[in-house]
Amino acid sequence: MPTQYQLSQKAYIKVILHAAKHPSQSVNGVLIGTASKENDTVEIHDAVPLFHGQLALAPMLEVALMQVDAHCSSINQAIVGYYHANERFDDYVLPSVGKKIADRVYANCQGACALLVDNAKLRSVTTSEPEVALKVYTKETKAWIEEASSVLKLTDSACLGRLTKMLQEDQQDKLHDFSNHLDDLQHDWLNPDILK
């Protein structure tokens, strides 16, 4: 029985807003939540957007992960996943740099997943019939394998409509990733008010 992932409204919305804010670049981030003891269920409560554009350099990534870890400890949760959106529309592969970061997350959490934004389904996100625009990968022996989308469930399907509205109002401009934070410390990478 493959691991079941429950994705909160907050996490899903942040991932897609991050991708929408930078339409011509790759973006990535990590997922925060709790994994059950046997790793058969993982609850993803939140997403922390990290970088856009250049994702393959180590130093700021390491600084970011250390601080996200500290945040997780303070709320008794862990980094349970990684998300990635590719730069090109027709690119449906989790790239090597994404797999490397996902591997690091997996080293600390064996139930970890990697989510890849599904560009084809992104189109539907601002229509009246939005789909969940994500592909799910899990680690099988040494490789990241795409799972059936049924392993990922939204805890609240009303978030699809909410996301549509937020995108129509250009709310993605209010989301700040770790890179934005490095440029201006007043930008909060936890984005506590994004859903208000």
Added chain:
Amino acid sequence: MAKGSKIQQVKDLEERFLQGDTTSTNIVKYLTLVRDQKLRRSLEVSHYGKLILDAGLLLEEELWLVHEQVCTAALDCQDMALALKCIKKLRERFPNSIRVGRLRGMALESQGQFDDAVALYDRLIEKCTSPNANLIKRKIVCEKARGNTAAAIEALNEYLTNFMADVDAWAELGDLYIENEMYKQAAYCFEELVLAAPHNYLHHLKYAEILYTMPGSPPERADNLRTARKYYAAAVQLTDGKSVRALYGLWASCRELSELKSQLTPEDETELEELSAEQLIQMYENLCPSKVQFVKQMVAK
């Protein structure tokens, strides 16, 4: 910093537009600033640019620059109707223009018709008496857009043998190498950029980041970290200690080096790790108190 204030002017104008203050003076000022600063604000440029073109108030010298600018922005937003309208007007005014031809190629690209775009660029290149940098670069972009990174890298290398002063191209090549985890080659590109503009801290930063990321044997790693530390320190100096990235990078390269115990020499002893940590904590206390704890935990020995 002069550049910072120009960006602020752009943001201020965008605020004004949202409040309905869309006078033609403001729009023209906005479009000029965006052109000069080479910003990518395609939604705003296509929307407000269209307004000003429809109003028909622009003089000849600006009119065609704006047509070109709005066309590129419209293509970025997939507003094909607006883009093709601009191209049509430009073609009427400048028949047989290579510059307009480039826009026609970009329109093909934005529809995914890369073969047709490349064929058009090749025809235009033949009409030129000397190598045309913009057309050659468009062909490279087509390779990149199709996911042919290896071909894009090869073509960019060839381009740079003829146009070695093109700093944007060096930066693009460097980024392509980084994405492909070819760190030595990326480092070479950024060395060129540091040489070309030694006062630009951004190149020092990126060069340091590449060196930090580069895998290698412990002695290689130690040397790379020492060099990274130097370039981060230079970036800190160039920014008067205000760049958070430079400070974090300086701290991280000192910390990382100190963990390679077998490679350390007496000369590696430095206060830079503590000084950068202190500076960061100070900045967080002033500007981001909610995260000071995380920084303190990170830098604790």
